[in-house]
Amino acid sequence: MRVVIQDDYNKMTKWAADYITAKIKAHNEGPEKARPFVLGLPTGSSPIGVYKELIRQNKAGELSFANVVTFNMDEYLGLPKDHDQSYWYFMHDNFFDHLVDMKPENINILDGMTADPEKECADYEAKIASYGGIDLFMGGIGVDGHIAFNEPFTSLASRTGLRTLTSDTRIVNSRFFGNDPEKVPAQALSVGVGTVFDSKEVLVLINGHNKARALAATVEGAVSQKWTCSALQYHNGAIIACDEAACDELTVGAYKYFLDIERGERL
Ligand code: GLP
Numbered sequence: 346m347r348v349v350i351q352d353d354y355n356k357m358t359k360w361a362a363d364y365i366t367a368k369i370k371a372h373n374e375g376p377e378k379a380r381p382f383v384l385g386l387p388t389g390s391s392p393i394g395v396y397k398e399l400i401r402q403n404k405a406g407e408l409s410f411a412n413v414v415t416f417n418m419d420e421y422l423g424l425p426k427d428h429d430q431s432y433w434y435f436m437h438d439n440f441f442d443h444l445v446d447m448k449p450e451n452i453n454i455l456d457g458m459t460a461d462p463e464k465e466c467a468d469y470e471a472k473i474a475s476y477g478g479i480d481l482f483m484g485g486i487g488v489d490g491h492i493a494f495n496e497p498f499t500s501l502a503s504r505t506g507l508r509t510l511t512s513d514t515r516i517v518n519s520r521f522f523g524n525d526p527e528k529v530p531a532q533a534l535s536v537g538v539g540t541v542f543d544s545k546e547v548l549v550l551i552n553g554h555n556k557a558r559a560l561a562a563t564v565e566g567a568v569s570q571k572w573t574c575s576a577l578q579y580h581n582g583a584i585i586a587c588d589e590a591a592c593d594e595l596t597v598g599a600y601k602y603f604l605d606i607e608r609g610e611r612l
Contacts, residue, residue, distance in 0.1 A: 346577060347584040348564055348603040354552050354588050358394025361483065361550060361586045365399065366408050368481050368546070373412055381414040381451065383473075385482030385541070386440075387493070388417070388432045391550040392485055396440040403444050410447040416473055418484060418493035419535035420455040422462065422507065430521050431457060455505070455534040466505040466534055473540070482544035486551055489513055490559040490572035494535035501568070501576040503537030538576050546582035549574065554590045561594035 351357040365384070372382040386392070402408040417436060424431040429438075433454045441447050453472060459465040473479060484492050491497065494508040510518075515529040522528035541547055551560045562572040564585060569575055577583040592600055 346564065346580070347607070348599075349584060349586045349607055350592060350600070350603055351586065351588055353590075355394060357550065357552055357586050357588045358392070359398055361392075361548060362395045362398035362402070364548065364584070364586075365395070365481065365483065366402055369408065369410075369413060372480065373409070378412070381412050381476065383476045383478065383480045384413055384415050385479045385484070385536070385544060386415050386417050386436065387483060387485045387550075388419070388435045389485040391552055392483060393439060395483070395550070400440065400443040403446070410444050410451075413447070414451045414476055415447075415453060416469070416479060416536070417454040418482075418541075419508075419533050420457040421530040422457050422532040422534060423530050424457045426458075433457070457530075457534065459534075462507045462534060466507070469505045469534075469536070470540065479544035481546045481548060482541050484541060484547065484549045486549060486556065486559050486563070486574045487514055488517060488555050488559055490562050490574045492538060492541055492549065492574045492576075494533040495538045495573040497571050497573065499538060499570060499573050501542075501570055501573065502539045504539050505534070505536045508533050508535045538573050542576055542580055544582075546584070547577055547580055548584045548586060549577065550586050551591045552588040554593060556587075556591045557593040557595075560585070560587055560591045561596075565596060565599050 349360060351360055369382050417432060420432045426433040441452055455469055456465055486492050489497055496511045509532050515526040518529045519526040563574040566572055566575055568578050
């Protein structure tokens with residue numbers, strides 16, 4: 346696992362955006378350019394800086410999304426697309442609507458209003474598979490280490506499905522729902538830990554003091570369904586991009602090791 350430690354949030358998101366850009370460009374110039382680059386995407390505050398930078402590069406003509414297909418990680422159950430807290434709304438408001446050449450038909454987001462969640466999730470998995478899987482899945486994590494909406498004790502082999510949110514997550518996310526946890530939907534549709542794990546590469550953003558325990562558990566803890574993000578220790582292409590503030594709970598040895606190994610600044 347690579348752990349790329351940056352001084353602050355802005356540097357972390359710039360690094361992550363440049364990494365994604367480099368991957369898309371390499372794909373479009375490589376032997377597989379006839380098929381689209383398949384990019385997994387998260388919501389949350391962590392990726393906002395990445396989205397802003399990707400939009401800037403796209404508008405400046407430095408990066409094209411014409412050959413990119415996206416799959417989002419998750420969606421609240423019961424929120425329509427036009428609800429300002431749906432992840433569909435978030436993604437369009439913060440990202441897709443600002444890109445000059447993103448094709449709407451290449452955007453995939455789980456339908457929170459589906460009458461048949463099981464079919465919706467099975468179809469989502471099948472659609473990912475139809476593209477040959479996800480090339481790069483960018484993710485964030487919750488303070489409890491959840492990746493997508495895979496709360497503690499979700500199976501590390503889980504696939505896309507219905508999830509029940511913990512009280513902790515509803516409290517944390519209530520900041521977007523008038524600070525009332527009861528207004529946060531109790532369930533969501535989410536890709537599974539196994540779905541993320543199957544991606545060729547996974548890039549997880551972890552920033553801020555409130556994620557310090559989660560970062561340590563992800564990187565140094567035992568692989569455990571209690572911290573679903575820890576499954577990435579077994580992934581051969583996992584990268585954590587983090588800021589200094591999130592490193593507070595790492596051991597000094599681990600912190601020094603990752604700084605040392607990244608000194609070559611390989612992209
Ligand atoms: C939500 C989302 C996760 C996201 C997490 C962290 O719970 N379902 O996919 O990673 O929030 O959000 P933030 O980046 O705002 O801390």
